[in-house]
Amino acid sequence: MKPLSQTPGQPNVDALEKVAARLRGQVIEMSHLAKSAHLGSSLSCCDIIAAAYWRVLRIDPADPKAANRDRFILSKGHAATALYAALAFKGFFDPALLDTYARDGSALAEHPPANLLPGVEAATGSLGHGLPLGVGMALAARLSGADFRVFALLSDGENNEGSVWEAAMFAAAQKLTNLCVIVDYNKWQATARSDETLQLSPLRDKWESFGWDAHEIDGHDVSALAFRMESVPNGSGRPVALIAHTIKGKGVSFMEDDNNWHYRAPTADEVRLARAELGLA
Amino acid sequence: MRNAFADELKQLGDSDPRLVFLSGDIGNRLFDKFRAAHGDRFFNCGVAEQNMMGLAAGLALTGYRPIAYTITPFVTTRCLEQIRTDVCYHEAPVVIVGVGSGLSYAGLGPTHHSCEDIALLRALPGLAVVCPCDAFETRAAMRAALRADHPTYLRLGKKGEPKIHAEIPADFSIGRALTVREGGDVCLLATGTILPEALHAADALTGAGLSAQVVSFHSVKPLDTERLRHAFAQFRLVATIEEHSVVGGFGSAVAEWLVDNAVSPRAFLRFGTPDAFFKLAGEQEFARAQLGLTGEQIALRIKERLSAA
Numbered sequence: 001m002k003p004l005s006q007t008p009g010q011p012n013v014d015a016l017e018k019v020a021a022r023l024r025g026q027v028i029e030m031s032h033l034a035k036s037a038h039l040g041s042s043l044s045c046c047d048i049i050a051a052a053y054w055r056v057l058r059i060d061p062a063d064p065k066a067a068n069r070d071r072f073i074l075s076k077g078h079a080a081t082a083l084y085a086a087l088a089f090k091g092f093f094d095p096a097l098l099d100t101y102a103r104d105g106s107a108l109a110e111h112p113p114a115n116l117l118p119g120v121e122a123a124t125g126s127l128g129h130g131l132p133l134g135v136g137m138a139l140a141a142r143l144s145g146a147d148f149r150v151f152a153l154l155s156d157g158e159n160n161e162g163s164v165w166e167a168a169m170f171a172a173a174q175k176l177t178n179l180c181v182i183v184d185y186n187k188w189q190a191t192a193r194s195d196e197t198l199q200l201s202p203l204r205d206k207w208e209s210f211g212w213d214a215h216e217i218d219g220h221d222v223s224a225l226a227f228r229m230e231s232v233p234n235g236s237g238r239p240v241a242l243i244a245h246t247i248k249g250k251g252v253s254f255m256e257d258d259n260n261w262h263y264r265a266p267t268a269d270e271v272r273l274a275r276a277e278l279g280l281a
Numbered sequence: 282m283r284n285a286f287a288d289e290l291k292q293l294g295d296s297d298p299r300l301v302f303l304s305g306d307i308g309n310r311l312f313d314k315f316r317a318a319h320g321d322r323f324f325n326c327g328v329a330e331q332n333m334m335g336l337a338a339g340l341a342l343t344g345y346r347p348i349a350y351t352i353t354p355f356v357t358t359r360c361l362e363q364i365r366t367d368v369c370y371h372e373a374p375v376v377i378v379g380v381g382s383g384l385s386y387a388g389l390g391p392t393h394h395s396c397e398d399i400a401l402l403r404a405l406p407g408l409a410v411v412c413p414c415d416a417f418e419t420r421a422a423m424r425a426a427l428r429a430d431h432p433t434y435l436r437l438g439k440k441g442e443p444k445i446h447a448e449i450p451a452d453f454s455i456g457r458a459l460t461v462r463e464g465g466d467v468c469l470l471a472t473g474t475i476l477p478e479a480l481h482a483a484d485a486l487t488g489a490g491l492s493a494q495v496v497s498f499h500s501v502k503p504l505d506t507e508r509l510r511h512a513f514a515q516f517r518l519v520a521t522i523e524e525h526s527v528v529g530g531f532g533s534a535v536a537e538w539l540v541d542n543a544v545s546p547r548a549f550l551r552f553g554t555p556d557a558f559f560k561l562a563g564e565q566e567f568a569r570a571q572l573g574l575t576g577e578q579i580a581l582r583i584k585e586r587l588s589a590a
Contacts, residue, residue, distance in 0.1 A: 067344070114371045122342075126366055132332045133367055136339020136347075143301070143321065143345065163363070166332035174324075 004058035004068055011055050016222035020050040022089070024251045025280040026098065027081040031265045034102035036110055038078040040249040040261035041155065044186045044219075045079050048153060048244060051225035053086045058148070061091035064118040070148050071137050073122045075130020076155035076184060077111040083120070084108050092119035128161025130154065131181060135167050138179040138239075149178045149232050157189030160198045165210065168241075172211025177233035180240040181212070184219060186248035188259045207241035219244030252277055282474065283380060283440045285416035287311045289423050290348070294319045297427060301340055303333050305351025307380070330355050334363035334377075341373035346427055352386070353379030353395035353436065361401055368432045369405045376426045377434045382412070383473065383524030384559065385439040387568040391558040395436075400529025402434050403502045409455050410502040412436040412473030412523075412531075417446040418499055421453035429455065438474035445476055445497065456503040464494035467583060468516040472498045472531045475524040478569065481576020482522075482583070489584055501531045509538055518548035518587055522579060524569070527553035548586055552579055 023046040031039040053059075057070045074083045081101065088095040100106035107116040111125030122133045134152040141148050158164060171179050185203060187194055195201050207214035213236035217224045225244065232240050248262075249255030252274040255266075266274065275281075291314040294300045301322045302315060316323045326333035330351065337347040349356060356379050357364070368375045379395060386393040403410045411426070411433060413419040419437060426433035433455070445461050453459065461476070462483055471479035476497055483493035494516070498505065512519050521532035532551030539546060554572050561571070569575050573582070 123366070123370055126362060128331070129335055129363065129367055132335025132363070133339040133342070135332065136336035136341075137343045138339075139324075139336060140340050140343035140345055144343075163331040163335065166327075166329035167335065170326060170329065170332050170336070173327075 004060055004066060004070070007055050011051075011223050011226040013223050016050050016054055016226070019054050019089075020046045020222065021251065021278045021280060023050060023082055023085045024278050025275050026085040028252070028266055028271055028274050030081045030085070030098060030101045032268065032271045033099070035265040036081075036102050037263045037265070039265065040188070040255060040259065041076065042079040042082040043250050043252065043255065044246045044248045045076070045153060045184045046082055046251070047220045047222050048182055048184060048225055049082050049086050051222045052151060052229060053090055055226040056229040057151070061119065064092055068146055068148050071121045071134065071150045073124065073130040073134050073150070073152045074112060075124055075152045076127070076158055077124030080110060080112050083112060087117070087119040090119070093117060127155065127158040128163040131164055131167040134179060135171050135176065138171070138176040139174065141178055142176070147178070149180065151180045151182065151229065153182045153184060155189070156183055156185045156187065156194045156200060156203070157197070159183065159200055159203070160189070168207065168210040168212065171239045175237060176239045177237060180229060180232045180242065181207070182229070182242045182244050184246050185243055186246040188248045188262070190262055204243045207243065211238060212241040213238040214241040214243060216243045216245065219246035220250055282413070282416050282419050282438045282442050283311065285419050286378070286380075286423070286437060287315065289420040291315045291318060293423060293427060294322065297346065299344065299346040300427065301345045301347045303337055303347055303349045305330050305333055305355055307351045330360040331363050334360040334375075335367045337375045338363070338367035338371055338373040341368075341375045342371060346374060346376070348376040348378055350378040350380065352393060353382045353398055354393065357395060357398040357402060357434070364402065364408070365405050369407050372407055372431060374430050375432045376423070377432065378437060379435070380437045381439050382436045383438070383475065384554070384565050384568045385474065387559070387563060387565045391560060394559065396524070396526045396554045397529070398436065399501055399523070399525045399531060400533070403534060407431050408502070409433040409500065410436070411455055411500050413499050414471065414474060414476035414497045415442055415445040417444060417449045418453065418497065421449050422455070422499065425453060425455045436473055442474050443477050456500045456505055458496050458498045458500070458505040458508045460494060461497050462493070462495040464492040466491045466517050467493040468512040468519045469493050469495045469522060470498045470512065470519065470535070471495065471522040472501055473524060475522055475574065478574060478576045478579060479522050482579040485577055485580035486583060489580070491584070491587070498531065501534055504534055504538060506538060509535060510544070513539070513544050513546050518550065518583060519546060520550040520552060520579070520583060522552040524574065525553055526556060527551050528556050550582060550586055
């Protein structure tokens, strides 16, 4: 078995931020071409995905099924464009495939498919599924004596689902220290403020009281994200929950914290403006 | 049937290190032998079936062969989306086991009945639906399910069901029905633990000068279409018998096959539970009698049908 390791040395903040900007440029382009929804949700988690794929995860794009790889589950499957962009840029598949996103016959559907694309660990789209799947994978690691870790990225609206809390209690009872949840806490769900829909706050306290080592962090601070994620398992003896405070539509001034971008796709002019703001050519 | 399941589980656990057993907080003491031998592969997942099914899929996608077990409605309809999306969509080789199927736990009321599970689960792509008729078929089905590389649903009864076979059927395979009694006039296709009623019906028909073949049609999906073709060609009347709703179950699957293959039956009857909840107190035998599912009642309806023909 080939040893896999995370990127050595200190995180290069500037490089990670450039990756995140490049991911943002790509998901904006894909949303525009496909006229697809969920752009705000994808922009929200680009820093988390950049820190995970460019810093934390022990993965080998040439061997996407390596038994000892870390697993990253995009439980908020509606942010598929961000995952596709990351996987393509990392070399799991040809970046030219990104241009086929959401087109007839493409493997790049609007939610990540099962058993079609290298690097996609779980087919998601229905919320509340990624964490139980990840719990099973983390349990498998423990049973087999493997040291891989499982990361599941959840949306804040996803915390509405009871299955999330079923999984949270099981993971705590089993002390799955190789399991890490990141909640992309952008304070919006599809049609309303998340806290006004089903009260989430105090979200960190909720996860903590469910038996997790829970931390609030800035979900756009790649350095803090990398530090918290790469320290899993962190010696607490508990699974780790990162409540990542984010801004929906992050990176583009006219999209930030505007929930219309949950469904809207940008025009060509808006793409140009957005790319300029992101410092992309 | 439950005890055979627990005993077979222990044996399969001895020989297959991939086997992981997940219980939905049920089976007090029943799995002590498995736990004693393989405590690291036993997990009480609590009263949280969505998570149990999702984590079963996660285990299966990581090389393990989980068996997820609890009372039928809770391991099927309660977590139907997890079965559909996590297990079937991912083609994760999970074995889903429902105990107390149909009206086995009649006295516990409709919350604990399962007369819709076959209809819902056989609609899911890639999922085998298997209803053993006795303890021997249960053991055979467990072995076959663990050999398969796709998900399987095993629909079990409770305990104390009569043994139909004399031993574990050597020729058992999922998707291949087994003849348990020979006959020439009428063919009774039964699935699951209601099969003894089919045998009683065959006895009653003998008194009326009719000889009935009885078949254990343990696999509702995949259907043994070769057997269906033979039965509808050979017999004056074919009946399906199941402890499940007539909406969408085994009888429906056979009716679909008839239509799709342009087979015109000479006479075809479907026995099952009606499109209604059975709300009264009472045990399985009482519920069957109320719903027209005893051997005598089945035989009577068959005789009426043949005399009307």
